[in-house]
Amino acid sequence: MADVTLTVDGKRITAPAGTLLIEACRKAGIEIPAFCYYPGLSLQAACRMCLVRIEKMPKLQTACTTPVAEGMIVATETDEIKQARKSMLELVLANHPLDCPVCDAGGECELQDMTFKYGAGGSKFIDIKNHRDEQQWSPVVFFDRPRCILCYRCVRVCNEGMDVAALGIQQRNASSVIAPNDKTELDCEQCGMCIDICPVGALTSDTYRYKTRPWEMTHIGTICTHCGDGCKTTLGLRRSEDGMQIVRGDNRDKSGLNGDFLCVKGRYAFDFSDSPERLTLPLVRQEDGHFETVSWDVAIKAVARGFREIRDTRGGSSIGVIGSTRITNEENYLLQKFARGTLGTGHIDHHRTTDYVSFIRALGGQKGRFASISDTASAPAVLLIGNDPTEQHPLLAWNLRTNVRQNRTRLYIVNHREIKLTRQAKAFVQIGSDSYAAFASFLSGGDSTAFGESATSLRDALRQEPNLVVIFGSELRGADVETLVKFGLSLPDTKFACLGDYVNSRGAADMGLYPDLLPGYVPVAASGAMQTEYGERFPAQPGMDLASMFEAAGRGQIAGMYIVGDDPVERLGIAPETLRDTFVVVQDMFLTGTAKLADVVLPTASLYEKSGTVTNTYGDLQGVKKAADRAGVRTDLELIVRIADAMGHDVRKLVPFGKGVRADMGQSRGAQSGEADRHAIWLAAHNLEPKLSPFDPNALLDEIQRVVAGYDFDRIDLLAGSSPQVQPASAELVQIAPPSSRPDSIQPSGDTLFTSGTLGHYSEKLNEVQAFQEKKALVAAD
């Protein structure tokens, strides 16, 4: 819209017509106070703090509901306005208990800040304050009515943002009270957005309530360790007896790709890191079959001795390696390099929750076709096939709802169930749970009438969409992904996203945790330079996938297994006898079903206790910052390096650290004889310094950026805290073998909003919420 010019406090500012005065002022650096106004939510004009004087208008006006107009003359800070704000605060405080010394919000409370700035130190009210006792609405949400200032933010975010409508407002005037939807309890998604958005301490979370003071914590913004959306969560940390303890997870720092949003897992399910079941000492199985806690040196030597013996006597190909969907890119990259270069095995895999390989293959040679998570919040049209984002990708669901609400995005949904997002859908086609493949081919043409009238009109509508974002779940795999992508590519400027389940599912795939694909989805057969860099042990043939490894172990063909951050035994129901003759090393936080069968268990740090990068399912790469600390545990990165070192492998060949060490001045013979140090040249070309420590994840990130297709993003983006998108389907990509030759080894996690794979079992709060929700579901079913 055309710009209008107005004068605020004597300063001429311009803003697009239709902009709200409060927004126009804020953009011009003039702060107008408000409690109830919240960008992106409907207008309330309840708090009266944003009152301003506009010339030629009677009385003071609310800047949050007044659109700017040409020639408007506004005053925002006069004695009259100050007095009005002071009086408003006096009213707001009339029933407020002023229990700031014990209130959770004390120190980060908007009411405190506002009172401090605008006054109302005294009060004319001498009456007894209205009081109501604190109520617990769910395992995570508490409500303290006396502190509530009735800004309605929680009600609106629950209605509009979450589309849950679990909060309402009852009674009226001074007796008004926020009310939950199920008598005295909340029947909702337990996201805690109401707590986050509350400007005061009226809504508080059970995990943080009365635990500490905001200023006693260190706040670190890092990436949530749960689903594949990769939200930023701000962890509040406090010193504890054995490290730094996480006492709070929230979204105070709105700088992440999740904006305002955070779900139940990002907010409360950090407590696994404090679980009493957490392992903090290495365990080595003794002759009599019992685990003995040992020192790190003893454990690492035991692992190195075991792996070296197997490798040197039976060959590297008798060792299997399983990576993780919850560790960093650097760790996964290092793990596969260790497997291929140090152990000399091609048997490497991870828990695949969706078919990224077919997806990348289908987009081979295409540029700019990956939809980032931010695209889902702004695209004019979105096609969602399969999955239930409300349960499995809460941020995606939030983005889609917001996009529909604010931009009238056309959302098309194809699913076998009437998922919650269908409420926002322009069109919804319900298909059979086994018809996704048929629907993909229906979309790409064919006169099939099998899906009925509505499907045909959906297809016709899609064909008219110039900027469609196609999002699909693990229901589509292999050739069907290709069919869908082909349909998308027949439209102009379509972007795609493939939904995987865990925080670094995509990263694990990109980093080459596949038996047949190297980092960047390069087929083993076309390894090229990577083979020379990884050394002579590099396996020329593709290895076995995860399930085959266990089968082979059962047949006695796999003598050693190195399992990092995964619990395949429990997940696949593998019989303990299978691993009876296998030397199993497990790196995990807990004594999982797999760890119970191990010969050596190495306790590791969680994603909240390490640094590095993770890639979400949309390809947005984000930095993970070390937040918590737990005495005893080690990062997976450190452990892999130390095991390689103890095996006698030159660590400098595994992690490119130090200066110029890899240059070959012609002393050696072989493929690399006389070659310059590629890595040093790459570093110099990118203005980067060699890293000094083999435990520095940045040293590995350097190598990842150098060798992994699509990871050539600008480092400054990452350092600045944004999320550069990786695009692994480069034009030079060698054709990946067609999916028909691959055993289908994809196993979706089946997680809901309240579960999170193995890790979820160790979050007490998540279990508590889940039990609460189950009880509610049972009551509702009666």
Add this chain to the structure above:
Amino acid sequence: MSLTNISVDKKPEGTIFSPELAARFDKLVTLYPMKRSALIPMLLYAQDEIGYLSDAAIAEIAHRLQLTVLDVRNVLSYYSMLRTRPAGKFNVQVCTNISCMLRGGQELFEHCERQLGIGHKQTTPDGVFSLEEVECIGACSWAPAVQVNYDFHDNLTPETLDAILAEYRSKASQ
């Protein structure tokens, strides 16, 4: 099992209202551009028929208007004349606003408390009377005034009020 609720409230079966009222509601929801505009009249008519707004009545009205039960409760709790608990057969509403107060409304209310043995928003054990102190009922010219259900009684004294109450009591026993 999905643990997040897709539809908050279950669909009630049939109707709990009389066929006439149900038909009236069917028509009401078609009269406004937005269905929920019919909410307040529906609450009033439902209360008149049942005597109060029961959980079942609220659920049915919510369903008829495609609102959540919470939505309906948000609205009804705003209005003091909508009840969620049964009142007596005769609801005695004594005005104590300025005109009535000046002409003895407060005394009338206290007199009722003594006579009926109940206080504000209470009901006699036999369920015949309930008592309420209300704001202006628009009968200032004939203050002090009392409204019993939908009937007005004005220009009252404690004695005339006693006679009126006695009349209602005898009506109740018929």
